[in-house]
Amino acid sequence: MRKLNRFDNVNSVSRIYLNDIIKKGDVCVDATMGKGYDTIYLSEAVGEEGFVYAFDVQKEAIVKTSEKLEESMFPQNTKLILDGHENIDKYVKENIKCAVFNLGYLPGCEHKIITKPETTIQAIEKSLDLLCEGGVVCISVYTGHEGGKEEGNAIIEYTQNLEQKKYNVIMTTFINQKNNPPHIVLIEKKK
Numbered sequence: 001m002r003k004l005n006r007f008d009n010v011n012s013v014s015r016i017y018l019n020d021i022i023k024k025g026d027v028c029v030d031a032t033m034g035k036g037y038d039t040i041y042l043s044e045a046v047g048e049e050g051f052v053y054a055f056d057v058q059k060e061a062i063v064k065t066s067e068k069l070e071e072s073m074f075p076q077n078t079k080l081i082l083d084g085h086e087n088i089d090k091y092v093k094e095n096i097k098c099a100v101f102n103l104g105y106l107p108g109c110e111h112k113i114i115t116k117p118e119t120t121i122q123a124i125e126k127s128l129d130l131l132c133e134g135g136v137v138c139i140s141v142y143t144g145h146e147g148g149k150e151e152g153n154a155i156i157e158y159t160q161n162l163e164q165k166k167y168n169v170i171m172t173t174f175i176n177q178k179n180n181p182p183h184i185v186l187i188e189k190k191k
């Protein structure tokens with residue numbers, strides 16, 4: 001079996017940050033549910049007393065994730081929502097500790113259903129409004145697919161203009177990787 005490293009991919013790297021940020025009892029959002037790996041991670045990280053709202057526009061994501069949830073530690077602490085993350089404010093009425101975005105398309109499925117710059121930025125903006133002080137929006141950005149570069153550029157333009165008094169914004173990438181390496185953008189709401 002292949003040995004795993006901490007910095008192998010955006011998921012392993014973003015978990016280093018998220019493990020430090022998310023505590024038991026927190027409320028979190030998985031803005032792009034997909035096959036549910038992030039949803040399950042968040043559900044277990046917030047525990048029985050916490051809560052997770054997970055969004056996706058594909059029914060398949062709901063089916064795959066609810067199957068995984070049934071086998072998971074805390075199947076009751078998660079609400080799966082078949083709607084775009086740009087409508088997050090219709091469903092989430094309390095403050096959140098973290099919102100996780102894993103952009104692009106669902107691997108193995110229809111590549112035409114991808115996250116789009118306009119709705120992604122709307123969702124990030126609404127997530128920032130919901131964030132508690134010290135909370136974080138974590139965005140994994142892929143630029144190799146059609147439309148990915150435009151979305152990546154839109155996110156950089158939006159986040160680098162966030163007010164420095166209110167937010168810390170950092171970006172992590174794989175500078176020795178060939179062929180459009182992904183990157184992670186983290187936005188922390190200052191206390």
Ligand SMILES: C[S@@+](CC[C@H](N)C(=O)[O-])C[C@H]1O[C@@H](n2cnc3c(N)ncnc32)[C@H](O)[C@@H]1O
Binds near residue numbers: 032036055116
């Ligand atoms: C890279 S996948 C997410 C992977 C997922 N986090 C996991 O753990 O398997 C991106 C997902 O975003 C979804 N998506 C696209 N547009 C969306 C939108 N406006 N709101 C919510 N999800 C969206 C796609 O359907 C796809 O499932």
